[in-house]
Amino acid sequence: MLWSLLKILIFIAIVAALTFGAGLLMETGSGIRLAVANTEFVLGPLQSVIAAILLVVGVWLLLKLAGLLVAFIRFLNGDETALSRYFTRSRERRGFQALADGMIALASGEARLAMSNAAKAERYLRRPELTNLLSAQAAEMTGDKFRATEIYKKLVADDRTRFVGVRGLMKQKLEEGDTDTALKLAEKAFALKPRHGETQDTLLQLQANVEDWGGARQTLNAKLRHGTMPRDLHRRRDAVLALCQARHAMVDGNEPRARDLSIEANKLSPDLVPGAVMAARALIEQNKPNLATRAIKRAWSAQPHPELAAAFAEIEPDETPAERITRFEALTLAKETLDDPETKMLQAELCLAAEDFPAARKALGDLAETDPTVRVLTLMAAVERGMGADESVVRGYLAKAINAPRGPQWICDKCGTVHDVWRAVCSNCQGFDTLSWKRGPDTPAALPGSGMLPLLVAGSKQDNGQA
Secondary structure, X not given: OHHHHHHHHHHHHHHHHHHXXXXXXXXXOOOEEEEEOOXXXXXXXXXXXXXXXXXXXXXXXXXHHHHHHHHHHHXXXXXXXXXXXXXXXXXXXXXXXXXXXXXXXXXXXXXXXXXXXXXXXXXXXXXXXXXXXHHHHHHHHHOOHHHHHHHHHHHXXXXXXXXXXXXXXXXXXXXXXXXHHHHHHHHHHHHHOOOOHHHHHHHHHHHHHOOOHHXXXXXXXXXXHOOOOOHHHHHHHHHHHHHHHHHHHHHOOOHHHHHHHHXXXXXXXXXXXXXXXXXXXXXXXXXXXXXXXXXXXXXXXXXXXXXXXXXXXXXXXXXXXXXXXHHOHHHHOOOOOOOOHHHHHHHHHHHHHOOOHHHHHHHHOOHHHHOXXXXXXXXXXXXXXXXXXXXXXXXXXXHHHHOOEOOEEEEEOOOOOEEOOOOOEOOOOOOEOOEEEEEOOOOEOOOOXXXXXXXXXXXXXXXXXXX
């Protein structure tokens, strides 16, 4: 309200000032006299002021017209002008709208509409680094892989989009199953953008599949360096790769390097069972039984496993069954695993080797009822036979063992495939470091004798040899 009143007052003041000025000019006696071609023009003071104003306006309009004419000529010549900028902004607006519509169509699964919008965006924008990727993805969605490949190759030719093109070609080769070419493209993409997490994972997986353990360790270190992997997970995966390197060195006959790598793997991840077993055997060869014992005990406390018990037996191969029972108390009496079924079965095996059948029966406890696996029932059959039970009782346990579950096995966490031995890469889904020692579905064992006891069999062989 006050502002409106103030504007009215200002307007009245301006009108009054102009009126007062015009009155003063009219009262002035002198004026302007112009003579043009024997024609004389006499202008009064007020007329002179109006003429001057009209002259200024005329000159301004003339300059504007001249500028417009120059701009039009420059526009026809192809130079950038306000007019050209107007049309450019209009094209860009339409182009970006087409690009946005294409992205929405692609996300909605309308591949052909996305390709149409991508072509329209290219026509308006003329920026292939923006539109080619949309065109390639739309072509892949429609199944036109040839066109997608050609577009990715165009992206590779441009420094700004080279990584996108290489990554797109890499994914195509992975889908086609051409892992050799995909590996080379992954290495190229990794060289272009070493911080890209997805590229790191793809390269690591491909290197593991072709057993390039040294290259995989370098990629793994890059993931740690660039912050795309936690340090504890890096140590675990690095231990797995070091163990794989050790196995390959052993196959190649380079036993010193194999020993060093197995010990390194055990230091990186003491709870990795295969690493602890191989490191313990390497330490035994180096005549370091105390270090071998320590490695097995640490792994046993984390995950009891028959291979750990077998490696622990190798530390003192010539001991008597009674001495073995005493030495194995470091594992069987460990409070972390005292109630573990594997510990109970190990105690039973040791007592069977010493022919202490009542102690073996006591060690098994109620496993035959609560956890009747192949190995447990086979142990029970051996115990009953040693205690002089009727043959029908022994055969009953063996008959049950035929259809009993296998118990813990090396099972892939990703696809559930069961493996006879541990490996770094799943044989079914190619998952890296996905095998865990755990129970699978309660299916019968593939072979009735597959759950026989490593220590008991070893002890039998020793007895036969002595006999």
